[in-house]
Amino acid sequence: MKSITTTGICSIILLSSLVACSQNNAPSSSPGATQQAKGVKITFFxxxxxxxxxxxDLFKTYHEQNPNVTIELIPTPIGGAQLEKFQSLLASGNPATVANLDPGTILQYKDKFMDLxxxxxxxxxxxxxxxVDGALLDGKFLGIPWTAQGYGLLYNKRVVEEATGGTFDPSSVKTRNDLEALFKKIEAAGKAPMIIHGADWSLGAHYLGLAYSSQSQKVEENRKFVEDLKNGKTNLADNQPFNGLMDTFDLLKQYNARKNDPLVADYNxxxxxxxxxxxxxxxxxxWTWSVIGTLEGRDKEFGIIPVPISNNPADYGNSQVAYTEPKLFAIDKSGSTPEQQAAAKAFVEWMVTSEQGQNAIVTKMGLSLPYKDVKAKGTNVISDAIAKYVDQGKFLNIGVINYFPQDYWSKTGASMQKYMVGKTDRKAFTTEVQDYWKSNAGK
Incomplete structure (x- = not known):
């Protein structure tokens, strides 16, 4: 999943203010003040x-409010060697007290973190x-959510409304046929209906990932589906959500502005x-707001609709946008003292509930908090549109991907790319994906 580990992309990914600690709180009124009297140093990976x-900057602010707590950053390079550095800290017996990690990494090292x-x-x-349910790993609360991402079919409101000659109601697209009718109107008006980004991560993780997540509303049932794929108990060729999703992909390909050269994949x-x-x-x-938000001469209004997977409006997935928490805060139990653990819990709570923490995350980082009452205001209108779906419970939990092999998106993404350019047909593509999962049987 593209997330905030990559420059310019996820910036990112939804929202809170919660029992806020104000800037004027005395140190004794902050969470975890009991252990602070002793003085404690914690590290943050x-x-x-x-x-x-x-x-x-947040660490400095927190130290000013809680002078007996010192927080040291353990930085990682952008885009690489992050896992290796985390592993080296564990191997040296000097793990970070708090780690900001992908859920899959926390799951991989679950014995090293506190059960919260x-x-x-x-x-x-x-x-x-x-x-919280979306953050659970093997049923345990091992990481505290602090960012959220959503994805689907983003729309440019001006373009859609100029093409259709009226106000666009996103809820009017309930089925694949609805989407096709809309695409035809847009094309007739002389505009490209659609852009598909041809990178393997977009195709393999984001698009094909919908097939595993739309089997059920429950992550555990989606995990069982994938295990059945591995063991040959389920055949993708006979699976309705998968076939429906690929039928929709055929539609998107047909109206793709990049169809003459679909694999260039120039994100910017x-x-x-x-x-x-x-x-x-x-x-x-x-996360694309990290590019869009700073552009001069861009349009102002954008929104999102789910990717329809059938022509039955009631089918799960047709009215839900994909939604996940790409990063979690986990607290070490393998080498941290009880005092450090208590200080870490208090600091994490402060980050997601205080005015300063929320402002840093939403305004300065440009991300979304998956909390109920966030007073900090960001500029990402796409995140705001996704939040409306989430508030109504209309979201597709894609947490099943936390349990996938590290190469799932690159391998199946490559298969998607071949299908996208017509180098393989539906039958051969389906067999490739099925074979990938079978090769992971027992893993």
Whole structure:
């Protein structure tokens, strides 16, 4: 999943203010003040490398309010060697107290982190519906959610409305046929209906990932589906959500503005062309705001609709946008003292509930908090549109991908690319994907 580990992309990914600690709180009134009287130093391992500076400013602010707590950043390079550095800290017996990690990494090293069951009820009250459930790993609360991303078919409101000659109601697209009828109107008006970004991560993780997540509303049932794929108990060729999703992909390919050269995959150009009205829709996520938000001469109003997977409006997936929490805060138990663990819990709570923490995350980092009452205001209108779906419970939990092999998106993404350019047909493509999962049997 493209997330805030990569410059310019996820910036990112939804939202809170919760029992806020104000800037004027005395140190004794902050969470975890009991252990602070002794003085404690904690370390923070950060894989969201492009916002290192924002985190360091937060550490200083927290220290000013809590003089007996010192927080040291352990930075990582953008785009690489992050996991290796994390592993080396573990091997040296000097792990970070708090780690900002992908859920899959936390799951891989689950024995090294605290089970935060005692904190779970608190965060269920603070977060939006489904946020804590989406963060559970093997049923355990091992990481506290702090960012959220969503993706689907982004739309440029001006382009759609000029093509259709009226106000666009996103809820009017309930089926694949609805989407096709809309695409025809847009094309007839002389505009490109659609941009598909041809990178393997977009096709393999984001698009094909919908097939595994739309099997059920429950992550555990989606995990079972994937295990059945591995063991040959389920045949993708006979699977309705998968086939429906690929039927929709055929439609998107047909109306793709990049169909003459679909694998160029120039992320900045695709995002810019969409933002400036050269296409009405764009299969992408709210992280693209890191490109769109700073463009001069762009359009102002954007929204999102789900990717329809059938012609039955009631089918799961037709009215839900994909939604996940790409990063979690986990607390070490392998080498941290009880005092450090208590200080870490208090600091994490402060980051997601205080005015300063929320402002840093939403305004300075440009991300979305999956909390109920966020006072900080960002500029990402796509995130705002996704939040409306989440508030209504209309989201597709794609947490099943946390349990996938590290190469799933590159391998199946390559198969998607071949299908996209017509080098393989549906039958051969389906067999390739099925064979990939069978090769992971027992893993």
């Amino acid at each position: 950060n894989t969201s490398a492009e916002v290192n500076g924002v985190f360091e 069951e005692t904190e779970k009820a608190k965060y269920e009250k603070l977060t939006k519906p489904g946020a 150009k695709d995002s810019t062309d969409f933002a400036k009205g050269n296409a009405a829709f764009y299969f992408m996520g709210d």
